[in-house]
Amino acid sequence: MCGISGILKLDSSRVSRDQLGKMIASLRHRGPDASGMHLAGTVGLAHARLSIIDLQGGAQPMCTSDGGLWITFNGEIFNYIELREELLSKGHRFATRSDTEVILNAYREYGEECVHHFNGQWAFAICDTKERKLFLSRDRFGVRPLFYTQTADSFLFASEIKALLTCPEVPAEIDLQSLDQIFTFWVTLPPRTAFKNIFQLPPGCSLTIEDGDVRVRPYWSVSYANTGELHDADEQPLAEELLHLLEDATRIRLRSDVPVGAYLSGGIDSTVTTALVRRIASDRLRSFSITFEDAEFDEQSYQDEASAFLGTQHSNVSCSSNDIARVFPEVIWHTEQPIIRTAPAPMFLLSKLVRENGFKVVLTGEGADEVLGGYDIFKEAKIRRFWGRNLKSRWRPLLLRRLYPYMENIQRQPAAYLQHFFRVTEQDLASPFFSHLPRWELTAKLKMLFSADVREVTDNYDGVSEIEQALPSAYRSWSTFSQAEYLEAKYLLPGYILSSQGDRMAMAHSVEGRYPFLDYRVVEFAGKLSPNLKMKVLDQKHLLKRAVDGLVPESIVRRPKQPYRAPDGKCFFGSAAVDYAEELLSPDAVRQNGIFDAPAVTALVSKFRGGRANGAKDNMAMVAVLSTQLLVHQFINQRIEGFESCTHQTLKMKSAALS
């Protein structure tokens, strides 16, 4: 795994070696093992390497023997061995054993269509010198990041935004429309990012730039069978097929010239991936997990049980509220966008543990909830829709209490109120976003915190209709369950789970995550399954449980689902209240950055200080405000000094923020 960057000059001038060097230096955390640059007139490609496959031969940027194609590549093509054979049989020759060279030859053979042949997680750029073309591509789900921007005379791309911001011509400005999106959906809608005029290449898309024209083209998107065409046959053969696919997805994800470890959260998904690794690899597997001081979030007993059952050598790192507050500025340095929950922070600590134990690669269970029907939001929608069929029913809404057994507030909720919070109206039932309306509406309340200036811009913006316009034409022919799955897989998965909580936290410590559940063969298979197989009545991931029967401890299969969560807003007001939070939440700092209304933030802060902030909304609000303030502070107010020196800097409070 690595970091990549590049510059294409649009005015026939030469690429500055110094500028390209600064860009790649800012990504050293992604690739500390080596770095390389290729400069040829108007084009420059750079690479920071984390050596995983072909440790000797895989140096980048790499070129074809005739020098016609140059590549800088971050990620893995897991089926590179099979592809290499295929390309050899077609007459291509290879000088290395790397997957990088396989991409080059696949591009030579198939052109831009080569991406259809790849099974992996990638972000790469190929400079086609003969065609005078730059070709960028990002994997189907957006596991690996890829950002780009354009200035008056250059097109620039990189694995992270901070590399683009090393270029003085690239302005660092918060995009208020993106902020509105994050304060509704938790993510920006691709291609937007939190920064104005800086874009992400959307998952499943390729980009070409020829003669200064930038063209983005989707090559794949998650899709579902129409309601009448779903697999609804016998469970057993489908369960067997799923297991077979997962086994192969895991097998090819173990391809590595360095040892591979596993995250073990105590839930079914990572226990399954770990169990599959155990079946394939004979070595004793190393597994890693986070434990929480706060029992409400802790899953250690299940982690220990899974580890004992699977015979892994297990290490864990304990995470307290103080730990979260301590690392939070660095977490935001890596997420490069505001976040609504602190959950990425423990993942940051976990990747540090993995790296300290000498591992660069881990397999995790990410993606199972999106692909195989695991999320509570799917269950919630199912119950609300069931209730909606008989809106007068008094007992149907009481099922809602079964939704969130781990949330005390919901359990204490009087029935009359419970019905209102999860209210179902005729209008809601007709909405294409029925499943997501409660989440989006709750999150959108955070926009009350915006300053008058920001609201002037955002009040006229309607993110929901933007999503509606972007829906694929087949959307309305899918089952309502698939519609909910689509919204998760299309937006939250790449924009938050795989980025803020995934790649960015892992790569902060040079660790690469690999996700067997996100093998596109598994996803395409799951897209044809009847929702009843994914969630049988209210049994989440039903077919997966059936498929792995006997492979994982029964107690883990049958345990109530506990989504991964971490202590939120209170972290910043505990026994070790943090100076940076106090300062960044002060009326002066809030006014200076101009995003939020200072009295509103003060009211929120006093609610936390007084111990009166217990609700989901207040916690999300605090994390959202503080992360936004940290983002502005680190990327805009402290821009210059922070970027010259490649790593995250200790916050220099009172020097830059409050002048």
Add this chain to the structure above:
Amino acid sequence: MHTPDIENEVRSFVITNFLFGQPTDLQPEDSLLGKGLIDSTGVLELVDFLQEHFAIKVEDEEVIPDNLDSVRNIATYVARKISCVV
């Protein structure tokens, strides 16, 4: 205590606690649930506030939208409870 005074105090609590202190066009009859101003813990916070601030006991069966879903409903409910106590 007059109902308008109670209403003012309740309104002030609602604005501080559920609206981040933002000046709004909150009307006395606005449904707190209907406008999404109160989240799932909000009602519990509201009950705590009423019990402490007005020294009343809010019974479980009284925690219904008819009593607590608008500033005016809340004020009427509280006034009734206080007059019972007196």
